[in-house]
Amino acid sequence: DADVTQTPRNRITKTGKRIMLECSQTKGHDRMYWYRQDPGLGLRLIYYSFDVKDINKGEISDGYSVSRQAQAKFSLSLESAIPNQTALYFCATSDTDSYNEQFFGPGTRLTVL
Amino acid sequence: GQSLEQPSEVTAVEGAIVQINCTYQTSGFYGLSWYQQHDGGAPTFLSYNALDGLEETGRFSSFLSRSDSYGYLLLQELQMKDSASYFCAPRDGQNFVFGPGTRLSVLP
Numbered sequence: 393d394a395d396v397t398q399t400p401r402n403r404i405t406k407t408g409k410r411i412m413l414e415c416s417q418t419k420g421h422d423r424m425y426w427y428r429q430d431p432g433l434g435l436r437l438i439y440y441s442f443d444v445k446d447i448n449k450g451e452i453s454d455g456y457s458v459s460r461q462a463q464a465k466f467s468l469s470l471e472s473a474i475p476n477q478t479a480l481y482f483c484a485t486s487d488t489d490s491y492n493e494q495f496f497g498p499g500t501r502l503t504v505l
Numbered sequence: 506g507q508s509l510e511q512p513s514e515v516t517a518v519e520g521a522i523v524q525i526n527c528t529y530q531t532s533g534f535y536g537l538s539w540y541q542q543h544d545g546g547a548p549t550f551l552s553y554n555a556l557d558g559l560e561e562t563g564r565f566s567s568f569l570s571r572s573d574s575y576g577y578l579l580l581q582e583l584q585m586k587d588s589a590s591y592f593c594a595p596r597d598g599q600n601f602v603f604g605p606g607t608r609l610s611v612l613p
Binding site for chain 2: 434499
């Protein structure tokens with residue numbers, strides 16, 4: 393079984409719709425992250441959480457919100473999706489003691505029409 | 506401010522050696538990571554350099570020079586499966602800043 397899972401894997405939605413992307417992990421890691429990947433721009437950090445009660449904005453948090461429901465679950469929401477949020481979204485985890493290595497989920501490809 | 510530079514594309518033949526360079530500028534710096542990403546896949550961790558010098562892991566090596574704000578990933582005995590994108594990611598505080606990536610194509 394995969395250690396970091398993301399649902400859905402693909403989603404097509406319309407402008408203005410609310411979307412939630414979910415991430416679950418079985419690695420027992422405290423730290424979780426949401427990244428966005430666009431061609432030619434690498435990965436950009438949206439939000440991160442170092443434990444259940446900790447939520448921090450990343451480089452590009454505008455238009456997004458997150459919820460850390462449990463140690464193992466970290467969800468990303470787009471309250472009102474817009475076309476320039478079309479991208480590949482990755483969830484990642486890392487251990488508090490060895491956080492230099494991040495483990496990524498398989499990604500969610502989101503298209504906003 | 507922050508800036509990261511990597512070559513956008515590199516091409517090499519099977520069995521060859523290739524070096525992917527990374528220059529960075531971040532407000533804080535603690536070390537440099539490298540990740541590999543195959544088309545359609547997730548990034549996977551390759552290495553992390555906290556100190557100057559060369560770290561070797563099998564066919565892959567990573568080098569860091571903190572004074573030059575420079576690092577590189579060295580891939581030896583290239584194989585077709587090494588065709589992928591490679592990202593350098595300096596650690597700035599508790600998080601990492603990912604570069605734009607270098608697409609490596611390995612030709613037979």
